[in-house]
Amino acid sequence: MADHEAPGRLTESLIEAGRLLFARPCRFITSAADLDGLPAPNLPEIAFAGRSNVGKSSLINALTGRNGLARASNTPGRTQQINFFELDARLMLVDLPGYGFAEAPKGLVERWTRLVNNYLKGRVVLRRTCVLIDARHGLKDNDREILGMLDKAAAAYQLVLTKADKLKAGALADVLARTSEEAAKHPAAHPEILSTSSDTGSGIAELRAALTLLAT
């Protein structure tokens, strides 16, 4: 193999490593309504955050190839909990409760902020938070609040566009460029933004590959 082919092969092997890891058994561990309910911090954790309806459950299901692993419907006012899924004893996938219900009562918002903030600030095994952004809408103010919270907690995060299938290529490139420009201003943001679709599967292999680098 010529030297110039090496980077491509590396990516290919990483994609394959991601495919293999995410094909392994993934099981629900627990739901935590407060810090006392968190499981022992034995594995590197990847958290998933996003506005309600952003496509978070669908993305976790697409990554693991298991429909119904993460509940695909979230109802306003339902008890907000952090759900933990263990992937092959190598990685913990952490489903943070969705945010941004317009009609959410103040008490619920405060509870959400306290729970998520405490988790982000105190979780030594947290390796990365994927902040999901609906490709049709781009960053909204309540997403920006979360980015600010992650910056303050010094918790590394990566922006991931969802529902990319809903946009034409040009519009997707625009939202990617705008989002990248804004992410560059945030100290804790990963420079690379991934664009995904749980419907078509685009970007899922790349996200698996990126997360595989963080597994034990």
Ligand code: GDP
């Ligand atoms: P959550 O509230 O963030 O967990 O969002 P869900 O995963 O429940 O998805 C919310 C809605 O968006 C559902 O109607 C999904 O079918 C839809 N959805 C999720 N992902 C995609 C996607 O990649 N493409 C399209 N077109 N729709 C999606």
